Amino acid sequence: MKKIVSICCALLMTISLAACSKPQNETPKTDDNQPVVSADVEKSADVIIIGAGGAGLSAAIQAVESGAKSVIIVEKTNNTGGSLNYTSGSMSGAETIIQELDGIEDTKESFVQDILKNGAHKGNEELIRKFVDEDVDMIQWLWDHGLSDNQFSTDKEGHRSVFAPEHALYSVPRTYKASPDNKEKYKSAAHEILDTVVAGLENVTIDFMTEAKTLMPNDKGQILSVLAVNNETSQTIKYTAEKGIIVATGGYSGNAKLMGEFAENGASYLAGGSFAADGYGIRMMQEVGAKVDEETMTYIPTFPMGLEVAPGIGSIAPTYTWKAGGICVNKNGERFVDETLAEVEEREVALEEQPEAIQYDIFTDKIIEDLKAAGADMMWTYLYEPENGKGHSKVVTADSIEELAGKLNMPAEQLAKTVEEYNAAVEAGGTDSFGRSYDGTVTAYNVAVNKIEGDKYYAVPLKALVVMTLGGVTVNDKMQVLAEDGTVIPGLYAAGEVTGGIWGRFVSGGTGVMGPIVFGRLAARELMSGELAEGYTAKPASNLLDEKLFVRDEAVKTDRFDMSKALTDGEYEASVDGQEGKMNVKTTIADGKISKVEIVEQHETEAVAKPALESLPTAIAEQNSVNVDTIAGATLTSNRILDAVTDCLNQAAK
Known part of the structure; x- marks a missing residue:
């Protein structure tokens, strides 16, 4: 009960401050009747960082390098890394040491223009340029701290600078796919390096299983305290910073309700990361006035290849059977896109617009044969064909299209019509109404031309998968959080996915890893060198996200097994x-x-x-x-x- 009362008091204090209509330069004061906020424990440090992902870890390191004597990271889960625990950790950068060693010429300007283009020219050019400039030094720092010894995926020439086909291709190879040394503990080299360095810093403390709930202004209008709850002890903890707070809580790819609020079928998207990425950090900053551009909240890039491995959870698992003649249909049995498009964004958006954001890859045994013959069967052979493959249980098999439709609970007449029209287009050659070509030209996305016919028919359901989101609070070039009127909220900084409007509508390869790391570093450097303003009046933002969006629906609780049953030894x-x-x-x-x-x-x-x-x-x-x-x-x-x-x-x- 004490925990609930304490948090409520903090919320009431914020609301009370909002109700006080005071001039901008007058120090906010709490009403005499306002309940006093109490906590079980109080802790203080030069810098308080909320979130131990890439942004939080790099911020902690930089804060110490910039002179911080004490740093506390507040982390809601039981481990560091955040989204780095769910990605292979591809990095990108221009004019880097890696390109230099590979003999690849590149320019920062080219990198900037590629990011702007990939983001549909909706990104923040000032911050993108800031990132590209800082990124070179950050990659050099990683290189000097162990990245040089890591194993990299290379191209045919042995270059560590490669193209990343899972995203829109850069104009030059500037993506780096480094594997961690300890593959059992880490999925990305960047996480491993940052984690190792932080572990060696005596003046950095990480409080795990501790969830930040409420940011708190002091009597000078500075946001220097946060109220949190330890989920193991149920204690409330008040953290107070001397110099500032950096919020690095990640995005909202784990919150289907929130995605559904800003995308038509967002509630059906699969989470490719942690449910801890619920977006609450955005609301927490809105409670003290942070500006959120709602258009950026609609920037939720997806992969059109999500295999559902648990309710609401997915992983990237394309069949790539459409490369050899397969098609993709929606739940109504209709095609909706040129499956062989090299521009992945068009396929992403097309799937996002389908009912429940789900597609079914439809193919035959002949298509599998040709896929294998062309050497394009890696995903099928690894994920789907083996009995112990992650996607094997999801493969639906039938002796006819009609039987397949029945097993998929799909209109048989419509699926048969779709296949008939597709087969006719294949036979006619040329290009169909979706722009798919059947002239036999071999490309990376089209290795064989086949009709949907054979002895066996197959289907695999795939959904739109989200591994990161691009909406959040508005920051300036110093990573200071801005209020709705454009003024700086004193003491409050943000970095990583919790910030919005930086990259645009779509993400560029490697920026999902390096963006948070670079901006976390920048936030800490600016915080340590900046001066705290006074006189800010904290009040909730006008478009404050509804708190109901962050309440998880309780599953119906039933016993898994009746333990009164007799068991045979x-x-x-x-x-x-x-x-x-x-x-x-x-x-x-x-x-x-x-x-x-x-x-x-x-x-x-x-x-x-x-x-x-x-x-x-x-x-x-x-x-x-x-x-x-x-x-x-x-x-x-x-x-x-x-x-x-x-x-x-x-x-x-x-």
């Missing part, structure tokens, strides 16, 4: 789909009870999954039940373990 094994492959779990029943749970095989991301992998099997055995709570911060892994053990119990109960 023995060892039982079960397999479920995991993060990057199958998870196999062995459950031992002795004297009719669960005596041991052992995870035989797993391919989870250690940084996220470790707490569940280490503690949940023991908890299940100790409580002799699968009706236990999931581990906070590792919900997906927890549910996989519980699902597998439940399967074992069902075997033992037969």
Whole structure:
């Protein structure tokens, strides 16, 4: 109860300040009857950083390098990295040491123009130029701190500077795909390097499992305090900074409600990262007046290739069968795009506009044969064909188009018509109404021409997948958060996905990793050198996001298994789909009870999954039940373990 009262008091204080109509240069004061904000614990430091992702880690390092004697990072999950735990960590930069070693000529100006073009010319050119300038030094810093020793993906000539086909291509190769040394703990080299450096800084403290709730102005109108809740102890903690607060809480790709507020089918998008990316940091800053341009909130780039691996969660998993003659249809059985377009943004937008943002890749055994013959079958062979492949269970097989339509719950007449029209276009050659060519010219996106016909028909459902969002609060070139009237909110800085309007409508390759790292560094440097203004009046923004958008719908709670059932002693094994492959779990029943749970095989991301992998099997055995709570911060892994053990119990109960 104390936690709830404390947070409510903080919110009331913000509302009270908003109600005080005072001149801009008059210090805001709290009403005498205003409840005093209390906390279980109070902590202070030169710099308070909210979020331990790429922006937060780089900000902490720079703050120390700029003279900070103490830095506290407040992190809501149980690990560092944020979205870096869900990406391979491709980086980009122009005029870098890597290009120099590869003998590749590039210019910063070319990089700027490519980003502007890729973002549909809706980006902030001033901040893009700032990024491109700072990016060179940041890559050099990473290089000097270990990146030079990492293994890189290379092109045919052995260059570490490559093109990234998952995004719109740059005009020159300037993307760098470096692998971490410790692949079990990290997914990106950048995360590994930043994490290692931060771990060696004695004056940087990270408070994990602690969620920031409310920013608080002082009597000078400076935003230097934040009220947070530790989700393990339920304690309220008031953090106060001497010099400033940097909000680096990430975007809202994990919040389907919020995406649905700004995109027609956004609520159906799959999250390619953590549910912790809920966008609450944006609202938290709006509560003290931060400006949010609502148009930028609609900038939610997607990948038209999301495989749903758990409810609402997906991973990039294209079949690429359309390269050899397959087609994509919506849930009504209709084609909606030239599947072979090299411009990925057009395919992204086309899928976003379909009902529930879902497509079905339709293909045949002949198409698979030609895909393999052309050497374009890597994703199919790795993800879908093997029984232990991540997407194998999602492949729908039939002996006819009509049967396939029935299994997909799709109008059979419409799907048959779509296939008939497509086959006729293939036979006629030339170009169809969507612009797809059937003249046989081989390209990277069109390796064979085939009709939809064969002995076996297949379908794979894929959805629009989101790994980052581009909307958020407005900042200036010093990463200071701006109020709706354009004035600086004293003491408040932001970096990373929580900021909006920088990149434009679409993201450019590598900026999702390097953007937060660069701007986090810049924010800390400016904070340490800047002077705190006074006299700001904190009041909620006029377009404050509805708090209901951040309340997660509680799933209907039912017991997984009736533990009163008689269980036969023995060892039982079960397999479920995991993060990057199958998870196999062995459950031992002795004297009719669960005596041991052992995870035989797993391919989870250690940084996220470790707490569940280490503690949940023991908890299940100790409580002799699968009706236990999931581990906070590792919900997906927890549910996989519980699902597998439940399967074992069902075997033992037969």
